[in-house]
Amino acid sequence: MLLLARAPPLPPPLAASYPATPERALRFRSISSSRAAVATASAAAKPAASSRSGQKRKQVASVANPLVKHCVKLRLSAAYRRSCRRLLLVGLAPILEMCRFELDAIDYLLLLDGVEVPEELREFCGDVVYVSAAVMKKVSGMQSVDSTEAIAVMHMPRHFRDLGSHEDGDSLHGLFNHPKRILVLDGIQDPGNLGTLIRSACAFKWDGVFLLPASCDPFNEKALRAARGASLQLPVVTGTWHDLHELMTKYNMKMMAGHPESSGDASKGIQSLSKELADSLLNESLCLVLGSEGNGLSSETLQACELVNIPMEGTFESLNVSVAGGIFLFMLQPKYQIDSRTLTP
Missing domain, CATH: 3.40.1280.10 (SPOUT methyltransferase, trefoil knot domain)
Structure with missing residues (x-):
């Protein structure tokens, strides 16, 4: 079985490494909060049947799901993206373009209910999350899902x-x-x-x-x-x-x-x-x-x-x-x- 992509563990106690100034305390509280949000989102999707390629498939139908809130915040907030070291990529075409370079950078692949995993992504070993049309609209920020079949949550580039x-x-x-x-x-x-x-x-x-x-x-x-x-x-x-x-x-x-x-x-x-x-x-x-x-x-x-x-x-x-x-x-x-x-x- 292939392993699931997981969010990085929480860092060790920050006070041991940095002076406890108010500015840094506020900064690191924000980082810890964001990483905790990533961990919460990781556990929020409801497990479904495993796919033939070995991905762990999950289901999300509610726009109130923590994973949905996490994704929306990634789309809207540059500060949140940087604190989580994650980004949101909307649309199958740009996802496939990105995956030519870093397929393992994807944490989650959100697919509209009924859509199969594209052939180019069969080697992807992270979580595949099937979502309702309401969730896809909420996460993408678009009024129609006709051209939005997939959304990826990805790691920021290492460089x-x-x-x-x-x-x-x-x-x-x-x-x-x-x-x-x-x-x-x-x-x-x-x-x-x-x-x-x-x-x-x-x-x-x-x-x-x-x-x-x-x-x-x-x-x-x-x-x-x-x-x-x-x-x-x-x-x-x-x-x-x-x-x-x-x-x-x-x-x-x-x-x-x-x-x-x-x-x-x-x-x-x-x-x-x-x-x-x-x-x-x-x-x-x-x-x-x-x-x-x-x-x-x-x-x-x-x-x-x-x-x-x-x-x-x-x-x-x-x-x-x-x-x-x-x-x-x-x-x-x-x-x-x-x-x-x-x-x-």
Whole structure:
């Protein structure tokens, strides 16, 4: 028989390892509470018959079930996702995309009553939970379940770091091994744009993504859908400008930021993106910063970075940030990625 995927055990007493300051006590009380919620959700589903592939099948019909409440909170709260180290993935297509990389990352697979386990997931050895249409609507947040046959509760990627947390605070060490290209997102709030940028960074072999404050959560449902599995492959870090400066200094990285040429908030010259500029940067380690369409680059970014724009014809002042980012990421991709390409007539 295959073993069930279970939530991690509760940590040892926290007072033995950390000073008992009010802030830390509150933080760790929240973490312990969240992990207790995971454990409660694990036991909440009613056992049903075992499937042919060995999964333990369970049944949930009530929207008041603790597992349902746990899933809804994962969908709605970034803080809860991070404290539990779990995320919610809605829809069979994105689940199958994710499972190409980490099938064992799934804790629970929620299936609508009457739906068979997809062939691609027959090797999944965690819990399969069959749910009613009411539960599927509640968990997914959708009014119709016509296109929502499956939902997965998954572990967060091992290479995700939140430098603002006590658990991940000093864990940049070992995450990057002499990175050559880091994409930095400065206040990107649209989850579709953020997920698309992570996907493009992965496609062009950048070494990781660094999210500055005010950027949306990379494990927001829409961001996960847009990333199409890239969030499980690429190191993603959230932190402050202080954290980014330490990373930049450690690896001697050059700082550049994408900036519209017509914008009037730049106090210094702006270079144009070109093949000559890209060639001149091939052997340098580079952080590229992209800002939100609404607010643009922060004052810290404008002060710390060399500015570069995409030259355009016509009357358009700027591109959508995910489109502009794709161009930057392709043009400035690392040398080993360019060298590995085989050009054919």
